Every structure is written in structure tokens, then in C-alpha cells.
Amino acid sequence: MSTAQQDILAANTSMGAVTLKVGNLDPMIAYYQDGVGLTLLAQEGDSAILGRPGKPSLILQVAPELQHASVNAAGLFHTAFLFETKADLASSVLSVARKFPNTFTGSSDHYVSNAFYFDDPEGNGVELYWDTSRTEWEWNNGEVKMGTIYLDPNLFLQENLTEAGSVAALQGNTRVGHVHLKVGDIQTAKQFYVDTVGFEVTIEYGTQALFVSAGGYHHHLGMNTWQSAGAGTRTPALGLGEVSIKVPTPDDLGALAERLRSRSVPLTDDGRELTFFDPWANSVRVIAE
Numbered sequence: 001m002s003t004a005q006q007d008i009l010a011a012n013t014s015m016g017a018v019t020l021k022v023g024n025l026d027p028m029i030a031y032y033q034d035g036v037g038l039t040l041l042a043q044e045g046d047s048a049i050l051g052r053p054g055k056p057s058l059i060l061q062v063a064p065e066l067q068h069a070s071v072n073a074a075g076l077f078h079t080a081f082l083f084e085t086k087a088d089l090a091s092s093v094l095s096v097a098r099k100f101p102n103t104f105t106g107s108s109d110h111y112v113s114n115a116f117y118f119d120d121p122e123g124n125g126v127e128l129y130w131d132t133s134r135t136e137w138e139w140n141n142g143e144v145k146m147g148t149i150y151l152d153p154n155l156f157l158q159e160n161l162t163e164a165g166s167v168a169a170l171q172g173n174t175r176v177g178h179v180h181l182k183v184g185d186i187q188t189a190k191q192f193y194v195d196t197v198g199f200e201v202t203i204e205y206g207t208q209a210l211f212v213s214a215g216g217y218h219h220h221l222g223m224n225t226w227q228s229a230g231a232g233t234r235t236p237a238l239g240l241g242e243v244s245i246k247v248p249t250p251d252d253l254g255a256l257a258e259r260l261r262s263r264s265v266p267l268t269d270d271g272r273e274l275t276f277f278d279p280w281a282n283s284v285r286v287i288a289e
Contacts, residue, residue, distance in 0.1 A: 007198055010249070012214075012215055013246065014246050015243075016176065017056040019240075020124060021063040021066055033050060034095070035096040035099050037091065037174070039052055066238045067238065069239060074184055074228050075282065076240035077224060081126070086114070089114065089160070092128050093156070104153070105119055107152075109151045110218075111137070112144060113129045113130060113132060115129040124239060129177065142202075144218050181223045183231070185207065186204070196263050197256065199212035200212060200213060209225070233279075243282060245285070253287075256286060257274055
């Protein structure tokens with residue numbers, strides 16, 4: 001991991017909107033709006049933007065010419081939507097469970113967060129989660145302690161669902177907290193997202209998984225090879241279209257552009273945002289706020 005300050009992303013870097021290529025727009029809007037609780041901010045032709053006012057979280061783009069990729073291909077593992085309170089999370093979980101039954105895939109207490117997992121109507125992974133207080137996170141030699149402890153969804157709803165939350169429409173009180181990718185190998189992922197892009201390692205599980213962040217967050221990006229070990233460059237397919245990252249200033253953007261060029265990573269740079277591809281042809285857009 002690079003320790004030179006100019007080679008590390010700014011502490012208040014965060015994740016921006018995730019773009020999904022979809023086969024059928026209306027069911028996908030319904031899932032994320034009526035289920036998860038995102039606000040439909042704009043819809044024009046074959047695309048839609050959802051999130052909360054001024055803070056897009058999800059961009060859906062119809063691509064009828066594309067097919068679903070193999071489960072073993074690189075791409076999206078899940079998009080993780082972070083809720084500000086347990087009550088907000090409980091309201092969203094109940095909403096999805098009621099309106100889109102059979103999409104729930106699991107739940108876990110990760111020590112740093114409480115997380116509920118679903119698949120959207122086109123099979124894209126979705127995580128809905130709430131962070132515990134940073135003061136409760138345990139760090140050891142630069143690695144954050146995370147676990148996978150069973151979290152009873154019914155008990156969580158019973159303890160955290162408020163009367164208002166259970167009947168009121170959700171107001172899109174969420175944002176993308178992190179994105180988890182399927183990659184071909186962890187060492188290549190580390191060389192790219194840590195040594196070049198400038199994230200810092202928070203957990204590394206050998207050849208199976210890597211979690212990285214900026215500013216001491218538990219992770220902004222997760223990467224694993226659980227299904228995709230050895231996967232090569234993606235071919236166009238439904239699913240992940242683009243991941244976006246927000247850095248605080250144009251200077252941060254410029255420093256990243258310099259790192260990418262020094263490592264011969266092709267990029268597009270208009271002074272306000274950079275676009276480039278990772279080693280598996282996942283599109284990454286970095287924006288200066």
C-alpha cells in the first residue's frame with residue numbers, strides 16, 4: 001500500500017451514483033422506488049435517475065441489445081445503500097420484503113454495520129445497511145474488525161421499525177455507501193485500486209477478498225473472487241454500467257489523473273471528472289465536488 005500522501009485519496013472521498021444497464025426499465029424503477037425507497041429524480045426515454053434531491057444514487061439505462069453475463073464473470077457483486085438510522089433501514093427492508101417477496105438473500109451483523117441483502121428484478125445484488133458508530137469500530141494494525149454474524153431480520157424489524165416508518169412513504173433518505181465488485185484476482189485489484197487509484201486497504205482475505213477505503217471508512221469498495229476467480233475482461237452485458245467516486249476538490253482530481261497517467265492508464269479528463277476502466281473493463285468515473 002502506498003504511504004505517500006499524494007498517492008492516497010482525500011479522507012472525505014465518497015461513493016457516487018452507480019449506473020446499471022437494464023433490460024426492462026419499469027420493473028427496475030418500481031423496485032428501487034417503491035421497494036428500497038429511492039426518489040425518482042428524473043426519467044427520460046430509456047433512462048432514469050433515482051436517489052434523493054441533489055444526490056443521485058442510481059442511474060438505470062435500458063440496453064435491450066445486451067444479455068446477462070455469466071455468474072462467473074467480473075462485474076457487480078452488489079450496490080450498497082447506506083441509511084442514516086436503524087428506523088430508516090428497517091422501513092426500507094420491510095418495504096422490499098412486502099412489495100417484492102422472494103428477493104431477500106440474507107442478513108448479517110458485520111460489527112461495523114447491520115446489513116440486509118437482496119437481488120433486484122434483474123439479478124443485481126443489493127445491500128441495505130446502517131453503520132454502527134465509528135467509535136465502536138475495532139482496528140488492529142490498520143485493519144478493521146468485521147465479522148459475519150447472523151442478524152435476525154424479524155427481530156431487527158420488531159426492535160427498529162417505527163410506526164411512522166412503517167406507514168409513511170420513504171423519502172430516499174439514503175446514498176451509496178459502498179460498491180462490491182467481482183474481480184478476477186485480488187493482487188491485480190490491489191495494484192489498481194490501492195497502488196494507482198489511491199484507496200487504502202482495510203481488510204485483505206488472501207486471494208479471496210479485498211476491502212479498501214478513504215479516510216478510515218470500513219470500505220468504499222469491496223472486491224472478491226468467490227464466483228469470478230480468473231475472470232478476464234468483461235464483454236458488454238446487462239448489470240454494472242459504471243461506478244462513480246466523489247473527491248473533494250479539483251486538486252484531488254488532478255492528483256489522481258497524474259497517478260493514472262504515470263501508470264499508463266488510459267483516461268478521459270475534462271477538468272471536472274475523469275473516466276477510466278479498471279483491469280476488468282469496469283467503467284469508473286471520478287468527480288470533483
